[in-house]
Amino acid sequence: MTSEITYAEVRFKNESKSSGTKSEPPAAPKEKTSPYKSNPGFSKALFLSLLILLLLLAISFFIAFIIFFQKYSHLLKEKKTVKEFTHTALDCMKENLTMEDKNWNESEKNCSGMKAHLLVINTKAEQEFITGKLDKNWAYFVGLSDPEGTGHWQWVDQTPYNQSATFWHPGEPSSHPDERCAALNARWQNWGLNDIPCGESHRSICKVMKIYL
Structure with a gap:
């Protein structure tokens, strides 16, 4: 009885580099992007707004200080006048x-x-x-x-x-x-x-x- 030998070509998915075929490198992970894109113009406008607000607050404080000082000086002057002209x-x-x-x-x-x-x-x-x-x-x-x-x-x-x-x-x-x-x-x-x-x-x-x- 004669036996018959059959040959089959078997290929493996993981081929070595020596097979001569080039394999594509794995894709790099995509960078997550923020829904709010960086905007240099927006940051500059925000900074200017804060600066103007601080300047207005400083001016308001300075004016209030001047008014208070004038009223205080006037009060001291009145007290001095009363002291000078009060006699029994x-x-x-x-x-x-x-x-x-x-x-x-x-x-x-x-x-x-x-x-x-x-x-x-x-x-x-x-x-x-x-x-x-x-x-x-x-x-x-x-x-x-x-x-x-x-x-x-x-x-x-x-x-x-x-x-x-x-x-x-x-x-x-x-x-x-x-x-x-x-x-x-x-x-x-x-x-x-x-x-x-x-x-x-x-x-x-x-x-x-x-x-x-």
Whole structure:
């Protein structure tokens, strides 16, 4: 019995390099791309916007600082003004109210030099308050006079003269033509107005004008 030999060609998928055929290299993995592509123009615009915003904030802060500083300076100035012009009645009386002996005209001139005038008395309470601080051994010129010697008395600040509201000693003013100026003095320990010659030398009382703040 004769055996038959069959030959078959067998090929393997993995061929070696020596087979003479060129194999293609494996494909490189594709690079993942972002859905937002890089845009240099967009980055520059964003940077400029942030820079402008910071600049505006800096300018706003600077303006606010200037306004605050001006208001603060104005407030300090007002406080300083109030401090300079705030006086109590007692302090003014002790330091500036009375002056040494002079005649009536000199006394009024000195008061005017201090932006004041000789005392004008409007109420009995005011007179009692003032005389409570005075020395009863002295007479004090006030801002009341009769320039023409006709009995027409007038205050230096043009306040209307009202004899019923003027606190003379009993029997005063007299009718003597040389007694044309008024002074406060204590008669029998009681204070009141007395008309005396304007040329006599006495102390005087100045009244500071009102200061409105």
